[in-house]
Amino acid sequence: MDILGKKTAPYRYLLPTLILMTVFMVVPICMVIGYSLVDKAVVSKNPAFVGLANYGKLFSDTTYWSSVSNTIIFVVVSVIAHLVLGMLFALLLNSKYFTTRTKTIARVIYILPWVFTASVVAILWKLMLQPSGIVNYILSIFPQISRNTEWLSNRSIALAVVCFINIWCGYPFYMISILAGLQGISEDLYESAAIDGATAVKRFKYITVPQLRPILISIAMLDFIWTLQSFNVIWMLTGGGPVNATQTVSIYIYKLAFQKVNYSMAATAATVLLLICVVIAIFYVKQQKKVRE
Amino acid sequence: MVGNHKKRMKVIVTILLIAGGAFASFPILWMVSSSFKSNASVFEWPPKLFDHTASLASYIAVITDSTKVRFFVNSYIVSICVVAGTLFVGILAAYAFSRFDFPGKGIFNSLIVSVQAIPPIVLLIPYMGLIVALGLFNTYYALILTYMITTLPYCILMMTGYFNTLSRELDEAVMIDGGTRWKALWCILVPISLPGMVSVGMYTFMQAWNEYLFALVLTQTTEMRTVPIGINLLMGQHAYDWSQMMAMSVLGSIPVLILFVFFQKYFIAGMSSGGIKG
Numbered sequence A: 001m002d003i004l005g006k007k008t009a010p011y012r013y014l015l016p017t018l019i020l021m022t023v024f025m026v027v028p029i030c031m032v033i034g035y036s037l038v039d040k041a042v043v044s045k046n047p048a049f050v051g052l053a054n055y056g057k058l059f060s061d062t063t064y065w066s067s068v069s070n071t072i073i074f075v076v077v078s079v080i081a082h083l084v085l086g087m088l089f090a091l092l093l094n095s096k097y098f099t100t101r102t103k104t105i106a107r108v109i110y111i112l113p114w115v116f117t118a119s120v121v122a123i124l125w126k127l128m129l130q131p132s133g134i135v136n137y138i139l140s141i142f143p144q145i146s147r148n149t150e151w152l153s154n155r156s157i158a159l160a161v162v163c164f165i166n167i168w169c170g171y172p173f174y175m176i177s178i179l180a181g182l183q184g185i186s187e188d189l190y191e192s193a194a195i196d197g198a199t200a201v202k203r204f205k206y207i208t209v210p211q212l213r214p215i216l217i218s219i220a221m222l223d224f225i226w227t228l229q230s231f232n233v234i235w236m237l238t239g240g241g242p243v244n245a246t247q248t249v250s251i252y253i254y255k256l257a258f259q260k261v262n263y264s265m266a267a268t269a270a271t272v273l274l275l276i277c278v279v280i281a282i283f284y285v286k287q288q289k290k291v292r293e
Numbered sequence B: 001m002v003g004n005h006k007k008r009m010k011v012i013v014t015i016l017l018i019a020g021g022a023f024a025s026f027p028i029l030w031m032v033s034s035s036f037k038s039n040a041s042v043f044e045w046p047p048k049l050f051d052h053t054a055s056l057a058s059y060i061a062v063i064t065d066s067t068k069v070r071f072f073v074n075s076y077i078v079s080i081c082v083v084a085g086t087l088f089v090g091i092l093a094a095y096a097f098s099r100f101d102f103p104g105k106g107i108f109n110s111l112i113v114s115v116q117a118i119p120p121i122v123l124l125i126p127y128m129g130l131i132v133a134l135g136l137f138n139t140y141y142a143l144i145l146t147y148m149i150t151t152l153p154y155c156i157l158m159m160t161g162y163f164n165t166l167s168r169e170l171d172e173a174v175m176i177d178g179g180t181r182w183k184a185l186w187c188i189l190v191p192i193s194l195p196g197m198v199s200v201g202m203y204t205f206m207q208a209w210n211e212y213l214f215a216l217v218l219t220q221t222t223e224m225r226t227v228p229i230g231i232n233l234l235m236g237q238h239a240y241d242w243s244q245m246m247a248m249s250v251l252g253s254i255p256v257l258i259l260f261v262f263f264q265k266y267f268i269a270g271m272s273s274g275g276i277k278g
Helices: A009-036 A053-059 A062-093 A100-115 A118-129 A134-139 A158-183 A187-195 A200-228 A232-237 A249-258 A263-292 B002-036 B057-063 B066-099 B105-117 B120-133 B140-164 B168-176 B181-192 B194-210 B213-218 B227-236 B242-262 B264-272
Strands: none
Touching: A009 A263, A009 B066, A009 B105, A009 B120, A009 B140, A053 A263, A062 A100, A062 A158, A062 A200, A062 A249, A062 B002, A100 A158, A100 B002, A100 B242, A100 B264, A118 A134, A118 A158, A118 A232, A118 B002, A118 B227, A118 B242, A158 A200, A158 A232, A158 B002, A187 A200, A200 A263, A232 A249, A249 A263, A249 B120, A263 B105, A263 B120, B002 B057, B002 B242, B057 B066, B057 B242, B066 B105, B066 B140, B066 B181, B066 B194, B066 B227, B066 B242, B105 B140, B120 B140, B120 B213, B140 B194, B140 B213, B168 B181, B181 B194, B194 B242, B194 B264, B213 B227, B227 B242, B242 B264
């Protein structure tokens, strides 16, 4: 057979992608699953096959479950807050009370938090949240809040603070997607509703939300997947501390692999995370297909 | 009555708009302001947005420090190579998806879409062994190749969409004149697709410039570190020179900010198509 023939043509164009995807995605995923089935992967020359024993060990680890519960709180709070803030800001930017110029400038300012890299976000909030920093200064107008709150090293508030920072740098993605959706809703719908005497709240509930539904579901699912995996900002803010209070699953895995050099257990937790992400991704792809139809 | 209601609404909405703007921009403003202060006055009480110590001293300190300049050089080299590599490989794949029907097309396509759902931490565990085995540990190649896995899917999906809008007659005209498909792609389709490539290239640059986790694990020596790692290294190193850290953060954000301000339209189009990680 002629290798340069017509039949192989599409594969020749795909070849570089396929090589990259095989070496840096397919093989690594197989490796991770393989690591999770053996004892002392990487560290030992002849790791012993242990079947699913690592999974049993993982599910009986209380630190794992505390990181799972932190992750759930982090994800649920972030996704809901992103949705609410994104919607609010999108409605503001779409409001008929402002000139186009005002809206354009406001849009640039509102997107800004999303442009900065995780390490900048982490370092600038660390500066602001220092005990003698600006946040405590601003809050000192409320006498009941201590002037020296240690935002990131207080066990009971660290997770909330980390969530807040993630909300700050994540909402613009929602805002922009919702804004694009709002601009796609026909004015006629609102006009006929106004003629029928529907209030603004009713118009929002019966026109805006149903019209945006597919977009809202898509972005919430994407955000769910991303927040579930988030590592960077939390790692740089708190390193998972104090005493694991902000340790999410990604940080749990990172610590196991690169600090405790326990690749087998890290791979086990990683495989579980991968499975969950894949399941959500399948739902996401199905949802996308429904939207297109 | 109605006029009054409208006026009141306008006031409420304006207050909300300003409050939202302050929420979004104050931290950034504070970072910029701190970068001009002397380290001693960063935590001055009561805080001032600008004070008498304002100077460019911390910026000069950053750009005259060869270690810190190296972070920037590394980030530029890696990001530019990732953009070039992603566009080249992605355009080839997009051409295949747009112009051919072949067995396995559906599977390849869903494989590429699914990459975006794979947590980076999952890939990172085997990467460590893999990159060492390939002899790429602590090199630019380690970063360029692994970044391309995360940037390629978006490029392929966007460019396939772009090529699909271009008529197949364009390629056929070239081939009738005796040209090859290869020539049709690079001499006809690619020049027409320049706007799409600009948008994809910008996103790719931003992702590569901002990447943290892979760079953290796959490089080791200070002279191989990129800007995001460099900024974070400053936190641990010498006892918290806040104004220098802020100056470094501002400098590290400038390339992406410039792209953002000049190509806003593309950014927003890309963001709302949902293919990109925040």
